[in-house]
Amino acid sequence: LLRDIDPGAFRDLNKLEVLILNDNLISTLPTNVFQYVPITHLDLRGNRVKTLPYEGVLEQIPGIAEILLEDNPWDCSCDLLSLKEWLENIPKNALIGRVICEAPTRLQGNDLNETTEQELCPLKNAVDSSLAAPPAQDETCDPGPIPTPFKVNGQEESATPGTSINGGTKIPGNWQIKTRPTAAVSEIHSNYKPPHILVCPALCSCGQQILGPGLKVDCSSKNVKSLADLEPKPPNVQELFLRENKIHTIRKSHFLDYGNLTLLDLGNNNIGMVENNTFQNLTNLRWL
Numbered sequence: 001l002l003r004d005i006d007p008g009a010f011r012d013l014n015k016l017e018v019l020i021l022n023d024n025l026i027s028t029l030p031t032n033v034f035q036y037v038p039i040t041h042l043d044l045r046g047n048r049v050k051t052l053p054y055e056g057v058l059e060q061i062p063g064i065a066e067i068l069l070e071d072n073p074w075d076c077s078c079d080l081l082s083l084k085e086w087l088e089n090i091p092k093n094a095l096i097g098r099v100i101c102e103a104p105t106r107l108q109g110n111d112l113n114e115t116t117e118q119e120l121c122p123l124k125n126a127v128d129s130s131l132a133a134p135p136a137q138d139e140t141c142d143p144g145p146i147p148t149p150f151k152v153n154g155q156e157e158s159a160t161p162g163t164s165i166n167g168g169t170k171i172p173g174n175w176q177i178k179t180r181p182t183a184a185v186s187e188i189h190s191n192y193k194p195p196h197i198l199v200c201p202a203l204c205s206c207g208q209q210i211l212g213p214g215l216k217v218d219c220s221s222k223n224v225k226s227l228a229d230l231e232p233k234p235p236n237v238q239e240l241f242l243r244e245n246k247i248h249t250i251r252k253s254h255f256l257d258y259g260n261l262t263l264l265d266l267g268n269n270n271i272g273m274v275e276n277n278t279f280q281n282l283t284n285l286r287w288l
Contacts, residue, residue, distance in 0.1 A: 214238025
């Protein structure tokens, strides 16, 4: 389970739109983690997040179309005012589910959307002039340049696409709760020529993509312990499914031959370590 995300985890993923981090142990998101990343769908359900700051986090996802924040221990205090205001200004119906207060006791069980500013921050006499206002709804379609300087200490973390860690799923029907991403995510045509001979790792099943010349490689539930076990390595892999295996460590060297990936599914593994700069060459990745 993921506990921490490196500030530079998604730095080079400038095509990443769908990020699913549900059912982990994440308590905070580092400042500038989404800088230059065009996130439109974000799933943070079932973590340990108590607050989400506007500056350095929410301000960097102005193009958000769907966000899921349920099942977190939200601390409904003055610190959550910026999240409340931001949610009121993003596109209608972008918030899927509810943000329920766990603390303080007087607000436990309350819906953030139905909680007033006075209830969140009783001692607040006036609007804090230092609180940055979220973008207006008509601005959400254009992410634009982010003025906040980017800070990098390392690279890459792993995400868990749309199922819970115990294999259960959420309400069916949308991107955020499918056990596997739909073909729509894969509608990127590569310039590579299809291989004449289909090379496939011994543990996996492989097939040609319908919408492009890349390969779909499915290694789900094959007791894979390391990506280094995937031999022989097929060329031009576009989608790689590694769900429900026993992968603990992910290294940069594992993806040197996967530069054409648009979809990487690592759901329901036991990932404990992701080496810095692991996903640096995956510039076409859209679904992680």
